[in-house]
Amino acid sequence: MEGLVMEKIDKSILNQVIIPRNPESYKGNYGKVLIIAGSNHFGGAAILASSATVHSGAGLVTVATTPEKFTAINTKIPEAMTLDYHNKKELLTAILDNTVIAIGPGLGTSSIAKGLVKAVLNNTKTDQTVILDASALTIIAEEKIPLQTTAHIILTPHQGEWQRLSQLEIPEQTETNNFNSIQALNPDAVLVLKKHHSEIYYQDLTFQIEAGNAGMATGGMGDTLTGIMAGFIGQFGYSLATIQAALLIHSTIGDRLNQKHYVILPSNIIEKLPKYMAKYSSQDHES
Ligand SMILES: NC(=O)C1=CN([C@@H]2O[C@H](COP(=O)(O)OP(=O)(O)OC[C@H]3O[C@@H](n4cnc5c(N)ncnc54)[C@H](O)[C@@H]3O)[C@@H](O)[C@H]2O)[C@@H](O)CC1
Ligand SMILES: Nc1ncnc2c1ncn2[C@@H]1O[C@H](COP(=O)(O)OP(=O)(O)O)[C@@H](O)[C@H]1O
Ligand SMILES: [Mg+2]
Numbered sequence: 437m438e439g440l441v442m443e444k445i446d447k448s449i450l451n452q453v454i455i456p457r458n459p460e461s462y463k464g465n466y467g468k469v470l471i472i473a474g475s476n477h478f479g480g481a482a483i484l485a486s487s488a489t490v491h492s493g494a495g496l497v498t499v500a501t502t503p504e505k506f507t508a509i510n511t512k513i514p515e516a517m518t519l520d521y522h523n524k525k526e527l528l529t530a531i532l533d534n535t536v537i538a539i540g541p542g543l544g545t546s547s548i549a550k551g552l553v554k555a556v557l558n559n560t561k562t563d564q565t566v567i568l569d570a571s572a573l574t575i576i577a578e579e580k581i582p583l584q585t586t587a588h589i590i591l592t593p594h595q596g597e598w599q600r601l602s603q604l605e606i607p608e609q610t611e612t613n614n615f616n617s618i619q620a621l622n623p624d625a626v627l628v629l630k631k632h633h634s635e636i637y638y639q640d641l642t643f644q645i646e647a648g649n650a651g652m653a654t655g656g657m658g659d660t661l662t663g664i665m666a667g668f669i670g671q672f673g674y675s676l677a678t679i680q681a682a683l684l685i686h687s688t689i690g691d692r693l694n695q696k697h698y699v700i701l702p703s704n705i706i707e708k709l710p711k712y713m714a715k716y717s718s719q720d721h722e723s
Contacts, residue, residue, distance in 0.1 A: 442611055442635065442642045445680045447688070450716040453672050453681035457717075466495030467670020470534035471663065472521060472552055473541040474501035479508050481542025481570070481659040484702050486516045488663025489538075491709040492682075494670040498534065500527055500552075521552055531556060536565045537587075538666040540572030541659035550575050560587035565674045569662040573597040583622040588674045591618075592628045592662055611635075611642055626679060628665075630658055634683055638676050648687035651694040660702040661686045664709070685712060 458465070469489050474482025479501075486499045490513055499509055500521040509518055519526050531537060539556050543549045553568075553575045560566050564587040568576065573593050575581065577600035583589055595606045602609070602617035609629070618627040618637045627637040632650070636643040661683070668682040689708045693700045 442644045445636075445643050445645050445684055447684065449677055449680045450685060450688070453668070453677050454685075454713050454716040455672075463495035466493055467536060467667070468496045468498075468534045469494045469536045469538070469666045469670045470498050470500060470530050471516075471541075471666065472500045472527075472537065472539040472556065473543055473659070474499070474505050474509075475542055475544040475546065475549070476502060476504060477544060478542025479505040480656055483509055483512045484656045484659040484706070485538065485541040485663040485666075487513045487703070488660045488706050488709070489667040489670070490515045491706045492664045492667030492671070493710075493713065494536075494667040497667075498530055500530060522548065524555075527552070527555060528559060531559045535563070536567070536666045536670045538567040538569065538662050540567075540569035541662055543571035543575075545571055545575055545578065550579060553579075553581060557581065557583065557585045560585045562586045564588070565590065565669050567592060567662055567665055567669075569593075569658065570597070573601055577601045583625055589622060589625040590628060590665065590669075590679065591621075591625055592630060592658065592665065594630045594658060598627075598629055615640075615642065626676075628661075628679065628683060630661065634687070636676075636679060636683065638679070641676070643680060645684050645687055647684060647691050649691055649694045649700075651698060651700045652687070652690040654699060654701060656702040657690075657700075657705075660705055663706075685709070685716070688712070 471486045482501045489497045497516040499516050500519045503520050506518045553572050566587045567590045569592045629635045665682040672678045689705045
């Protein structure tokens with residue numbers, strides 16, 4: 437498409453989205469988030485995604501995973517509840533019950549994982565948000581699963597996953613080609629393309645962040661972004677601004693840590709989330 441202008445996302449979006457909490461509120465006001473993640477090989481992805489969701493302020497977080505990982509999750513992040521994703525009845529109840537569902541980190545591409553992706557796409561509705569990441573994107577590309585749900589859809593591929601989904605080689609992943617590809621997949625879906633200076637494709641608008649650094653090139657960094665995105669949407673509601681703020685705070689914290697740390701661990705970003713959210717929620721914050 438001609439004439440796209442990729443707008444830079446200003447840090448003021450953080451101040452706009454991360455508002456002070458109502459003193460009369462309770463956990464029920466801050467979103468119910470279901471994270472469908474993890475498998476025997478990739479337990480850490482489920483921990484990082486759910487820990488990021490909890491630390492970004494979601495009211496109630498449930499992790500649907502394989503029971504072998506329950507103990508690790510309950511130990512590392514006791515605030516999150518666990519459920520066995522092999523139990524179809526419990527899983528369906530959780531899909532219907534939660535406002536935000538993030539699926540994919542560490543899920544792998546087994547037949548169980550494929551069934552989970554289909555269950556989410558077939559059972560979610562308009563007032564929900566589905567975040568598709570990592571293995572969920574690989575499954576959708578390999579199985580050519582249509583993005584048919586009426587829920588809001590956010591895809592968070594890295595360039596390799598986007599290549600699988602769009603058939604665009606990385607050098608061909610230009611603004612115009614990316615725009616046309618996400619429109620073809622589902623014109624209502626939002627594409628968050630993760631790279632150095634990640635991009636957002638939202639309807640006919642495109643945005644780019646000017647934050648983020650190579651110290652963030654650490655396994656689990658994208659799983660962490662997925663958790664933040666889920667926590668922010670659960671708490672602040674689905675909107676372009678919320679998506680922008682989630683993407684920006686992840687890399688802004690990464691940049692601040694990079695001033696003194698050569699490499700940044702996803703868990704370092706996670707532990708800083710409450711502090712940075714307090715800073716941006718106060719009216720007199722310094723950027
Ligand atoms: N601690 C954990 O449990 C972790 C689990 N992980 C999970 O491992 C599974 C496989 O995901 P991966 O992303 O590692 O592997 P994938 O095989 O899905 O993607 C990596 C492939 O994409 C290519 N590629 C091109 N551009 C890339 C880019 N900008 N970033 C990354 N790869 C790029 C690579 O060359 C490679 O061929 C996912 O379920 C993921 O969530 C990873 O998140 C790492 C940490
Ligand atoms: N060189 C870089 N510059 C800026 N951001 C980066 C860089 N390398 C990685 N990142 C960020 O780290 C995250 C990596 O995501 P992803 O590859 O999905 O990680 P994982 O699947 O291991 O969790 C993305 O948010 C990406 O933008
Ligand atoms: Mg990833």
